[in-house]
Each structure stands twice: as C-alpha cells, then as structure tokens.
Amino acid sequence: MKIKLILILALLPLLSLAGGREIYSEFCENCHGFSRQGSLGLPLYSSTIANHSDRYLQRTIKSGRPGRIMPGFNLSDAQVAKLIRFLRAGIKAPKYDTTPIKGNIEAGQHTYEKYCQRCHGVNLEGGQGTGKNFSWQKDAEVSPPALANQGFLYSAEDQMIKHVIVNGVKDTEMVSFVKVFNFNEQAVDDLVGFIRSHEKPFDHEHVIKKIDEPMSFIYTSPYKLEQTVNKLRESAAAYNFRVYPNRALLQGLGEFQVGDEKQVVVRFCNFRNMQEFLKLDPRLGVILPCRATVIEDEQGKVSVVLENYKHAVARFNNEQMSQSSSVGDLIEKMQEMVEEALW
Ligand code: HEC
Ligand code: HEC
CATH class of the missing domain: 3.30.310.70 (TT1751-like domain)
Known part of the structure; x- marks a missing residue:
C-alpha cells in the first residue's frame, strides 16, 4: 500500500499524463501490472512497445486478441489516444508503411519451424500460459504471443513484424534474429509472408461482452x-x-x-x-x-x-x-x- 502511494506521488509531476494513467488503472492494470511489468498480460514498458505504431496499439486495444486473454475494449478514440500517450511516456511512435511485404511462404515456413516454432507454437498459437507470471513454459519468462491470432494480424503491419524480427524486443526472449542468427533480409521477408498467410477475415468489432451483474x-x-x-x-x-x-x-x-x-x-x-x-x-x-x-x-x-x-x-x-x-x-x-x- 505504502509503495503504491509513493509511486503515485512520484508520478505526479507528470500530470499531463493523468487521464491516461487513470484509464490504465481502470482497464489494464489488473493484467499488465501497476508498473506495467506484466502479469496475466505482457509487459507494456515504454521500451517494449517502442516497436509498435499508434495504429497497432489502437487496433490491439479496441479489438483485443480473441481466444487469448487480451479483451477488446469499448473505449472512445480520445480515451485510447490518452492511454497511448501515457504508455509511451514521451518515446516517439514509429510509423510503418502498410504495403504488404512479399515473401516466399514455403521458405518462411521452413525458417519458422527451425527457429520460431519452439516458442510461438506449431500452429503459431503462442506459448502456453499467458503473460508473465502465468507463463507455464518454464524456459520462457514471458509467454510468447500468438502470431496466428486474428487480432494480432489485424493490428500488426508487415513492416512492424519485420522490425521485431530484425531488432527483437528489448529485455525479452525475443532476440534480434539478424544480430543473433545472421538472418538476411530475404529470410525475414519470407517469415513475414508466412506469418501473414494465416490471416482470415476478422470481425474486429469483437469486444468484451458487458455483463449486467455485480463484480x-x-x-x-x-x-x-x-x-x-x-x-x-x-x-x-x-x-x-x-x-x-x-x-x-x-x-x-x-x-x-x-x-x-x-x-x-x-x-x-x-x-x-x-x-x-x-x-x-x-x-x-x-x-x-x-x-x-x-x-x-x-x-x-x-x-x-x-x-x-x-x-x-x-x-x-x-x-x-x-x-x-x-x-x-x-x-x-x-x-x-x-x-x-x-x-
Ligand atoms: C484480462 C487481461 C488483460 C487486460 C484487462 C488487458 N490486457 Fe493487454 N494483453 C493481455 C494478454 C494476455 C496479452 C498477450 C496476448 C497473447 O498472449 O497473444 C496482451 C497484449 C497486449 C498488447 C500487445 C503487446 C505486444 O507486445 O504486442 C497491448 C498493446 C496491450 N495488451 C494493451 C492493453 C491495454 C492498453 C489494456 C487496457 C485498456 C489491456 N491491454 C488490458 C491481457 C490483458
Ligand atoms: C525464445 C523464445 C522465442 C523465440 C525462439 C522467438 N520468439 Fe518471437 N517473441 C517471444 C516473446 C517472449 C515475445 C513477446 C515479447 C514482448 O513483447 O514482451 C515475442 C514477440 C514476437 C513478435 C511480436 C508479437 C507481439 O504481439 O508483439 C513477433 C512478430 C515475433 N515474436 C516473431 C518471431 C519469429 C518470426 C521468430 C523466429 C524467427 C521468433 N519470434 C522467435 C519469444 C520468442
């Protein structure tokens, strides 16, 4: 309790972020943690979402990841914008071109099976468990997200997927495959093509069902x-x-x-x-x-x-x-x- 109070006081000088912090506390904190360190949900540090465009975050927040635990939220555009400003804490948003990347799906599948499957699953269904504390895969600190998830594919630009494979996600098991395994650009594009090939028409209005009952x-x-x-x-x-x-x-x-x-x-x-x-x-x-x-x-x-x-x-x-x-x-x-x- 005391710790929480001190943290809130420490955040006070950043008052321009207040609206976002409140929305975060109400809708996200349960799963992503008070300090955004992740628990049921993934860590949402400004540095981990530095790979994500505003478009990706908007879509992820509104549509969720059906079948995984991340719900879609019925928030207004203004609320989502405040929330994103709070999450970014001043770190500039990347912008990605939305033109699809052409890759060889078969070659991509081959590389996927060799390098990615052990974490992201045979059917790109993601790791067992969820988020951080509830990751059941003992060798993974954070449960790898589902890449074939329609909410993810609806939100992610090909260029963002490419960026993550090239650069990795800071402080997580998702390493830079270019640095660590020397992937060339073609291999990365093939992987993106393979991941994208799992996309299906998606009902992005999918939001958490309101239940008319006490909590x-x-x-x-x-x-x-x-x-x-x-x-x-x-x-x-x-x-x-x-x-x-x-x-x-x-x-x-x-x-x-x-x-x-x-x-x-x-x-x-x-x-x-x-x-x-x-x-x-x-x-x-x-x-x-x-x-x-x-x-x-x-x-x-x-x-x-x-x-x-x-x-x-x-x-x-x-x-x-x-x-x-x-x-x-x-x-x-x-x-x-x-x-x-x-x-
Ligand atoms: C009931 C739990 C839960 C709640 C509530 C929740 N999330 Fe999530 N969130 C998750 C899980 C679990 C994932 C990972 C999805 C996966 O495993 O495929 C996730 C993923 C995300 C991602 C994608 C991160 C990435 O690295 O791609 C973002 C962004 C996100 N959540 C933002 C939010 C925001 C903002 C809120 C509040 C409006 C919120 N979440 C509320 C559980 C939750
Ligand atoms: C050792 C386990 C591991 C391996 C191997 C791995 N990943 Fe990941 N990957 C992760 C984790 C954990 C995350 C989530 C990081 C975070 O946002 O906290 C992730 C995130 C991602 C994301 C971003 C998804 C999102 O929701 O933000 C993409 C895209 C991705 N990985 C693709 C790949 C590809 C392609 C390969 C193979 C070349 C691969 N990964 C290999 C563990 C792994």
Whole structure:
C-alpha cells in the first residue's frame, strides 16, 4: 500500500499524463501490472512497445486478441489516444508503411519451424500460459504471443513484424534474429509472408461482452474474523468442496493487513467442476481454485467477498465457456455455501 502511494506521488509531476494513467488503472492494470511489468498480460514498458505504431496499439486495444486473454475494449478514440500517450511516456511512435511485404511462404515456413516454432507454437498459437507470471513454459519468462491470432494480424503491419524480427524486443526472449542468427533480409521477408498467410477475415468489432451483474458478492458476517473463517471452511466441506489447508494460518500468519483491514483468504475447490472448466478453457487455471476473502475493517466489521467468476470468464473470449451453465451453477453453489456458513 505504502509503495503504491509513493509511486503515485512520484508520478505526479507528470500530470499531463493523468487521464491516461487513470484509464490504465481502470482497464489494464489488473493484467499488465501497476508498473506495467506484466502479469496475466505482457509487459507494456515504454521500451517494449517502442516497436509498435499508434495504429497497432489502437487496433490491439479496441479489438483485443480473441481466444487469448487480451479483451477488446469499448473505449472512445480520445480515451485510447490518452492511454497511448501515457504508455509511451514521451518515446516517439514509429510509423510503418502498410504495403504488404512479399515473401516466399514455403521458405518462411521452413525458417519458422527451425527457429520460431519452439516458442510461438506449431500452429503459431503462442506459448502456453499467458503473460508473465502465468507463463507455464518454464524456459520462457514471458509467454510468447500468438502470431496466428486474428487480432494480432489485424493490428500488426508487415513492416512492424519485420522490425521485431530484425531488432527483437528489448529485455525479452525475443532476440534480434539478424544480430543473433545472421538472418538476411530475404529470410525475414519470407517469415513475414508466412506469418501473414494465416490471416482470415476478422470481425474486429469483437469486444468484451458487458455483463449486467455485480463484480463480486459481499456478505456481512455476524461472527468475528477467525470464527467466520472456520465456519466458511466447515460449510465448504459440507458442500463437497475440498478445502485447502491454510499454511499461513498454521504458521500463525493467517491474516494479513491491507491498509486498515485484515484479510484471510479461504481457498477451496471441487475437482469435478475444476476438470470440467479446464477442459473448456485451460486458461481458467489462472483463476481457479475458488476463494472467499474474509475482511475485517478497522471498526471490527467482518465481511465475506466472493468474486463473480462470470466477469473473469467473459475475458477469455471463449463462447463455449461463456454459454456453459456450469460457471453460473458453481457461483450459486458458492453463494449458498457462504449463506449457510453465516446463518
Ligand atoms: C484480462 C487481461 C488483460 C487486460 C484487462 C488487458 N490486457 Fe493487454 N494483453 C493481455 C494478454 C494476455 C496479452 C498477450 C496476448 C497473447 O498472449 O497473444 C496482451 C497484449 C497486449 C498488447 C500487445 C503487446 C505486444 O507486445 O504486442 C497491448 C498493446 C496491450 N495488451 C494493451 C492493453 C491495454 C492498453 C489494456 C487496457 C485498456 C489491456 N491491454 C488490458 C491481457 C490483458
Ligand atoms: C525464445 C523464445 C522465442 C523465440 C525462439 C522467438 N520468439 Fe518471437 N517473441 C517471444 C516473446 C517472449 C515475445 C513477446 C515479447 C514482448 O513483447 O514482451 C515475442 C514477440 C514476437 C513478435 C511480436 C508479437 C507481439 O504481439 O508483439 C513477433 C512478430 C515475433 N515474436 C516473431 C518471431 C519469429 C518470426 C521468430 C523466429 C524467427 C521468433 N519470434 C522467435 C519469444 C520468442
């Protein structure tokens, strides 16, 4: 909390950026991190997006990357412009010619298989996991983005793709293939041609679905903090959830202070639900298992907060997942479980 405050104060002299910072905090920070260091999303340092044109950023923000976690946003042109100004922090935007680059697709495929496939995937589907902290590929610090993604191909100019292959992305595993592997210009053009050959007509209006439901459910507990935690654990077990042992609690560190509040997180899961979800979308691994957060405020009032997973699920742009009734069923079951505990 303190660190966050100091950082905000440090940013104050750059007041002309204020609008962008606020939009960033509201829509992007969850995934790209407070300091833009990446978490669920890629790092968005000014130096890492220095390869990207304003056109690329505008399109990426508005259309997202369907099938990956990056949603499209219904922001106005003015909001997007502010956001981009904030992200750039004064670093000049490159401009790319939008004429297509002609390359030999077969030759490009050959080079791709040899040099790029191990990171960007056999079908250019990107690395496993997502973003930074949630990269499941142990040898990659940042999960390599999906190059066959229609949102990416809609946004990226051929010249930008070429620029990235030639120069790499600063401080990431994406090295300069010209410097490190001595690629000549023809090899790079062939690669661009091969990547571009995956483009299909794309519905770029694809935006995150608005859900007319609360972000979370908040209950007031008639019990004290520790008693509430115990009641929740009992109730979860009665509802056929496996309750995770709270190692921190066992070590006497169970609650942590957030500002003036104390919080304890109770984690639980039902393996049948979990497997069903993971089959629909393996990326759900980043939000499971379920949790209930017990909060005691400075006046000693205790509440229990359940996240409404429908919002998290909507971000996955997975139609099948959004339509499945199992998420709604699980949320109802969790609500009943909490109500039972606080009865
Ligand atoms: C729910 C998580 C999430 C949110 C919210 C989110 N992003 Fe992303 N973003 C991602 C992921 C994941 C990727 C990488 C896509 C991939 O793996 O193919 C990404 C990629 C990007 C990229 C492309 C970076 C590159 O190197 O090409 C940009 C730019 C970006 N996001 C900007 C934003 C902005 C601006 C916002 C807020 C308006 C935002 N994102 C909100 C998850 C998110
Ligand atoms: C060691 C793993 C690795 C290899 C090998 C690799 N890349 Fe990458 N690539 C990455 C990562 C990680 C990023 C994301 C960097 C960032 O923006 O944070 C990336 C980004 C890119 C981007 C920009 C995409 C975007 O969303 O911004 C392109 C284009 C790209 N790579 C093409 C290639 C090509 C073509 C090859 C083969 C010549 C290749 N890469 C080889 C890891 C790799």
